[in-house]
Amino acid sequence: MADLASRPARAQPSAPHLPWWYGWLPLMILPWPAALVGPMTLPRWAAMWALAVVIFCGCKWLTWRRCPPTRAPLWQQASYLLLWPGLDPAAFLAPRPSPAARRPTRREWLLGAGKLAAGVLILYGLTRLIPPEHPYVVGWVGMVGTIMVLHFGSFHLLSCFWRSIGVNARPLMYSPLVSVSLGELWGRRWNTAFRDLTHTYLFRPLTARFGVRGGVFAGFLFSGIVHDAVISVPAGGGYGGPTVFFILQALGILAERSRLGKRIGLGADWRGWTFVVLMLAMPAPLLFHPPFVLGIVVPFMHAIGAI
Numbered sequence: 001m002a003d004l005a006s007r008p009a010r011a012q013p014s015a016p017h018l019p020w021w022y023g024w025l026p027l028m029i030l031p032w033p034a035a036l037v038g039p040m041t042l043p044r045w046a047a048m049w050a051l052a053v054v055i056f057c058g059c060k061w062l063t064w065r066r067c068p069p070t071r072a073p074l075w076q077q078a079s080y081l082l083l084w085p086g087l088d089p090a091a092f093l094a095p096r097p098s099p100a101a102r103r104p105t106r107r108e109w110l111l112g113a114g115k116l117a118a119g120v121l122i123l124y125g126l127t128r129l130i131p132p133e134h135p136y137v138v139g140w141v142g143m144v145g146t147i148m149v150l151h152f153g154s155f156h157l158l159s160c161f162w163r164s165i166g167v168n169a170r171p172l173m174y175s176p177l178v179s180v181s182l183g184e185l186w187g188r189r190w191n192t193a194f195r196d197l198t199h200t201y202l203f204r205p206l207t208a209r210f211g212v213r214g215g216v217f218a219g220f221l222f223s224g225i226v227h228d229a230v231i232s233v234p235a236g237g238g239y240g241g242p243t244v245f246f247i248l249q250a251l252g253i254l255a256e257r258s259r260l261g262k263r264i265g266l267g268a269d270w271r272g273w274t275f276v277v278l279m280l281a282m283p284a285p286l287l288f289h290p291p292f293v294l295g296i297v298v299p300f301m302h303a304i305g306a307i
Contacts, residue, residue, distance in 0.1 A: 023065035027058030035233050045300035048234035055226060056085075059197055063087050071095065076167070084162065084169055085155055087193040097166030104160035112160055116153025119145050123306050132307075139293035142301045151191065180272035182252045182279055186220075198222055213254060220250035227287065237291030245287040252279045 034054045038047030060081055070077075072093035080092045091100065123145030130138045155172050162169035172193050179185035187195060198219040207215030224243030232239045252275070256267040265271040288297075301307045 023062040026061045027055070030054050030058055031229065035229060039234055039236065043299060043303070044234050044236070045296045045303060048230060048296050048300075051234060052230045055230065059087055062201070063089050063197065067093065079162075079167075084158065085193055086169060086172060086196070088170070088196040091168040091170065092162075094168050098168040101163045101166050101168040104163050109157070109160050112153060112156035115148055115156060119148025119150075119153050121145075122148060123301075127301065127307050135298050136290060136293055138301070138307060139297040140288070142297055142306060143288060143293070145306075178273075179276050180269060181256050181267035182249055182276055183256060183267070185276055186249060186253070194223065216250050216253055217247070220246040231288070231292045231296075235289075235291040235295045237295070238289030241286035241289045245283050248283050248286075249279065 031051060031054050034047070034051045038050050041047075042050065064077070064081060067089040070089075070093045072080075072095075076093055076096075080089055084092060086092060091098075094100065123142060127138050127141050127145065130141060132138070151173050159169045159171045170192060172191055174189045174192065176185055176189040179189050187199075202222055203215040203219045206218045210218075221243070224246035227242035227246065228239065231242050255261045256272070256275070261267065266275050298307070
């Protein structure tokens with residue numbers, strides 16, 4: 001299976017040499033005011049969303065500014081910036097119709113709609129069946145519903161729409177529950193938008209200089225810092241937990257690739273799948289820690305009328 005280290009890069013047209021900071025300035029500057037001022041002027045859940053949007057916009061700008069030259073029309077470039085959550089402009093802005101844009105079937109449309117409906121039912125139905133004296137459980141179930149609504153439902157339907165008109169917009173989630181290795185999960189199946197970003201701007205250049213281990217650790221360390229900024233800073237607690245979670249994922253990937261890991265069957269069949277589940281479930285409270293769940297997720301659910 002493909003993973004962070006072995007997945008071949010897509011061929012892209014050459015880009016002119018640019019300074020390393022070209023396109024990075026919004027991502028380096030704009031999150032600071034949102035992180036410092038947001039929690040003081042907005043509800044913590046609103047500050048979290050504001051910070052997430054600012055960081056995402058900075059990532060969007062970075063990928064678009066550093067994308068190789070393209071003849072994509074203005075509407076398509078504006079659509080990449082404003083109407084698509086992916087971070088692979090070379091694919092999205094490819095000439096139309098793109099041969100890589102696999103047209104969605106009716107079954108795929110229905111699957112996306114079904115996941116969206118399931119998310120709504122979880123968020124507005126299942127959460128109300130949980131006794132209110134267990135707010136941490138309510139918050140976790142609400143997070144599952146929110147992820148189903150956004151990443152698995154809405155974003156999948158948006159991918160179907162773009163591919164139906166010939167634009168190469170790959171689904172951001174690709175059956176993550178069937179992953180038999182952490183490398184497969186993080187490198188191919190879970191939130192491929194963030195994977196595209198870290199693989200292009202961190203993993204590949206740092207691997208060339210420091211080797212595979214350095215590239216893996218850099219990518220996951222960056223992911224941990226970003227999640228700490230979006231999760232822990234607005235929550236006002238749990239600092240470092242998300243970063244530790246992603247460092248553990250990097251260690252897990254290296255364990256899978258080690259001689260011992262291959263000998264005992266990590267990265268394949270039911271043993272690999274079990275290892276993935278354990279590596280996600282056991283440290284999950286570090287990523288979504290109580291200050292975040294109780295201080296942001298639960299109030300957000302109250303604000304949207306879910307509970």
